[in-house]
Amino acid sequence: MKKVTIIGSGNIGLSLAKGLVKSEFAHAADITLTRRNLNALAEEASRGFSVSNDNKTAVQGADIVVFAILPQQLKKVLLEVAPVIEKTNQIFVSIVSGVSCADLKAELGEDATVIRAMPNTAIAIGQSMTCIASDNASDDSLKEVENMFESVGSVVVINEDLMTSATALCACGIAFFLRAIRAASQGGVEIGFHAHDALKMAVQTAKGAADLLLHTNAHPEGEIDKVTSPKGCTIAGLNEMEHNGFSSAFIKGIKLSADKAGGLYHEG
Numbered sequence: 001m002k003k004v005t006i007i008g009s010g011n012i013g014l015s016l017a018k019g020l021v022k023s024e025f026a027h028a029a030d031i032t033l034t035r036r037n038l039n040a041l042a043e044e045a046s047r048g049f050s051v052s053n054d055n056k057t058a059v060q061g062a063d064i065v066v067f068a069i070l071p072q073q074l075k076k077v078l079l080e081v082a083p084v085i086e087k088t089n090q091i092f093v094s095i096v097s098g099v100s101c102a103d104l105k106a107e108l109g110e111d112a113t114v115i116r117a118m119p120n121t122a123i124a125i126g127q128s129m130t131c132i133a134s135d136n137a138s139d140d141s142l143k144e145v146e147n148m149f150e151s152v153g154s155v156v157v158i159n160e161d162l163m164t165s166a167t168a169l170c171a172c173g174i175a176f177f178l179r180a181i182r183a184a185s186q187g188g189v190e191i192g193f194h195a196h197d198a199l200k201m202a203v204q205t206a207k208g209a210a211d212l213l214l215h216t217n218a219h220p221e222g223e224i225d226k227v228t229s230p231k232g233c234t235i236a237g238l239n240e241m242e243h244n245g246f247s248s249a250f251i252k253g254i255k256l257s258a259d260k261a262g263g264l265y266h267e268g
């Protein structure tokens with residue numbers, strides 16, 4: 001089993017930790033979680049994770065070190081751990097948005113093996129879409145990190161220049177689809193369902209749509225054509241949504257997220 005240290009155990013760091021244990025990629029005891037407010041990790045400590053507020057100690061002996069802190073918090077931590085890292089044995093994975101491999105190596109050293117990864121919070125249940133990229137990792141190192149993220153979802157290896165796009169589409173994207181589900185359930189309440197039934201119906205309908213595409217490799221529009229009866233109620237509803245900017249709003253939101261994701265580190 002690999003030893004994994006996660007620096008920054010907030011929303012995504014903890015989701016990753018839970019997913020890795022659930023998938024049996026690692027035992028809780030092989031995962032070290034850090035944050036400054038150690039009290040907030042009491043529950044994880046009781047579940048067998050090693051917890052610490054000492055990043056320097058926590059990185060030592062780890063096979064894979066994952067940085068999961070905010071872009072604005074990263075530089076200080078990189079400078080803190082740089083003197084104690086083992087460049088020949090350790091892989092450094094950053095899931096911090098807007099931080100390039102060059103930025104990481106500028107602080108950790110040019111010979112450090114750095115890999116960027118962009119998962120989403122469904123990683124906690126093994127359903128992440130994770131994109132990974134590196135400009136210097138060996139095939140073996142890249143494979144090791146790919147295996148880790150494949151244990152908790154799907155992985156696509158991409159060119160580094162597409163990482164901010166991956167951030168918007170996949171990492172932010174899960175929030176966009178969640179909001180769409182909430183909107184559908186709100187519509188369901190207006191047309192007569194109690195909120196809990198409307199939400200359950202919206203969730204299962206969204207899951208069915210996603211699974212349909214995953215299982216058949218079909219194009220969404222082909223599946224939509226099967227639903228829209230001539231002069232029917234689906235095309236009426238769909239066109240009303242489009243007149244109100246549904247696709248356009250989604251596309252514009254994704255573009256704005258991608259623009260924003262690129263700038264968070266250097267904005268400071």
Ligand SMILES: NC(=O)C1=CN([C@@H]2O[C@H](COP(=O)(O)OP(=O)(O)OC[C@H]3O[C@@H](n4cnc5c(N)ncnc54)[C@H](OP(=O)(O)O)[C@@H]3O)[C@@H](O)[C@H]2O)C=CC1
Nearest residue numbers: 008009010011012035036037068069070071095096097171
């Ligand atoms: N949330 C998401 O869905 C995704 C987020 N990301 C990226 O992951 C990163 C983290 O995001 P998110 O989890 O949402 O943010 P959170 O604020 O939830 O988590 C960040 C964590 O880092 C800890 N932290 C801050 N400074 C230090 C430090 N010096 N040493 C150790 N721990 C520290 C904080 O705890 P404390 O204050 O106690 O130290 C906090 O728990 C961001 O860069 C984001 O871009 C990427 C993909 C998805």
Ligand SMILES: O=C(O)[C@@H]1CCC=N1
Nearest residue numbers: 097167168171172261
């Ligand atoms: O909102 C954010 O900035 C982070 C990055 C991707 C998901 N959450």
